[in-house]
Amino acid sequence: MFRLLKRGQVCYLESPRLRENPFLTHAFLTRWNGVSTGKFSSLNLGLREGDEEERVARNWRLIADAFGLSVSQFFPIDQVHGDRIVVVEDLQDKDLPVRCDAVLTARRGVALAVKTADCVPLLLADREKQVVGVVHAGWRGTALGIAGKAVKALKERYSSKPGDTLAAIGPAVGVCCYQVDGKVFDAFKRSVSVRERAFRACQDVEGRWMLDLESANRIQLVEAGIPRENIFSAALCTSCRRDLFFSHRAEKGGTGRHLNFIVLN
Numbered sequence: 282m283f284r285l286l287k288r289g290q291v292c293y294l295e296s297p298r299l300r301e302n303p304f305l306t307h308a309f310l311t312r313w314n315g316v317s318t319g320k321f322s323s324l325n326l327g328l329r330e331g332d333e334e335e336r337v338a339r340n341w342r343l344i345a346d347a348f349g350l351s352v353s354q355f356f357p358i359d360q361v362h363g364d365r366i367v368v369v370e371d372l373q374d375k376d377l378p379v380r381c382d383a384v385l386t387a388r389r390g391v392a393l394a395v396k397t398a399d400c401v402p403l404l405l406a407d408r409e410k411q412v413v414g415v416v417h418a419g420w421r422g423t424a425l426g427i428a429g430k431a432v433k434a435l436k437e438r439y440s441s442k443p444g445d446t447l448a449a450i451g452p453a454v455g456v457c458c459y460q461v462d463g464k465v466f467d468a469f470k471r472s473v474s475v476r477e478r479a480f481r482a483c484q485d486v487e488g489r490w491m492l493d494l495e496s497a498n499r500i501q502l503v504e505a506g507i508p509r510e511n512i513f514s515a516a517l518c519t520s521c522r523r524d525l526f527f528s529h530r531a532e533k534g535g536t537g538r539h540l541n542f543i544v545l546n
Contacts, residue, residue: 283309283449283515289347290314291324296449296513299404299543304411306348307404307543309451309515311525315340317537325527325537326357326396332537344540350392355542357394358384360417364425366434369393382422383431385414387439392544398527399459399519401494402451402541403428407441413543418498420461423475424468428498432505443506448513451541452526455518456481456493459530466490474500 283294293308300307315324316339321332324340338352345352356369359380367379369386384393385405393415395402400419407413416422416431428448435441460483469476479497483489495514502512519526527536 283513283517285311290343291347294452294515294517296404296447296515298447298511298513299406299449302406302408302447303546305406305413305543305545307406307449308348308541309402309449310344310540310542312527312537312539313525315343320532320535321537324539326540327398327538330535330537348392350544354390354544355392355394356384356386357396357540358382358415358417360395362417362419362421364422364427364430366427366431368434368438382418382427383414383416383434385412385431385434385438386545387412389545392542394540394542396538396540397451397453397519398529398536398538399454399531401453401498403431403498404449404451404541404543405431405435406447406449406543407435407439407445408447409445410439410441411545412439412441413545415541415543418494420465420468420492420494423494423497423501424465424472426472426501429501429505432502432507444508444511446507447511448502448507450495450498450512450514452515452517452519452522453494454520454528454530455495456491458518458520459492459494460486461490461492463488465492469497472497472501474504
């Protein structure tokens with residue numbers, strides 16, 4: 282189980298197994314104790330949804346101060362619901378901002394970050410090579426197999442072994458609340474194991490399914506070689522727990538975004 286902790290004003294979830302590794306710091310932030318108001322209440326890190334720029338900037342500073350970082354150390358990606366994976370060391374200034382859904386690094390002091398409000402935030406850490414990664418996996422990215430591709434990219438770029446890699450799956454919309462249509466089901470036609478194990482046919486609505494995004498990504502991580510015992514989950518539904526998290530689906534698009542990050546110390 283993840284633990285709910287507090288640093289400064291900031292409340293966040295932490296994976297005890299990741300915490301055991303002194304070379305990194307990580308957090309799955311909640312929506313609590315920021316300065317945004319109304320539908321963005323209160324620790325909103327997203328600008329696209331219409332929050333005031335100054336309030337979002339103050340929220341960034343609250344998080345940075347809580348973890349002893351500067352705002353400039355955060356590396357939030359411009360998420361596009363695809364499967365592009367980038368490596369920080371390979372980027373140049375002309376490449377910024379980075380449009381992708383996963384990023385990896387062995388560089389210390391770079392806080393890799395994704396913003397979520399139902400999609401799966403996934404943190405990866407190789408204990409031996411001391412490299413880390415973050416993945417943003419909505420249904421489109423999951424259908425494209427981005428979690429498994431990120432594990433493969435760690436191996437190709439840093440010679441990481443999946444058996445040395447830890448994976449923490451943060452809060453996301455649960456199977457209890459995520460009903461999808463045939464378009465989404467068909468998008469997983471190349472992943473038989475996910476279609477068989479992460480979808481449940483709706484009993485009362487023909488042609489609709491309940492999708493377990495957490496399980497789908499867990500399946501892909503295992504298929505990529507990460508041992509089951511190295512995969513940990515918050516097991517919290519963002520739609521059910523709107524007291525703790527933003528939920529795009531439950532709040533019909535009118536909501537903020539919380540931050541998930543990992544950094545090599």
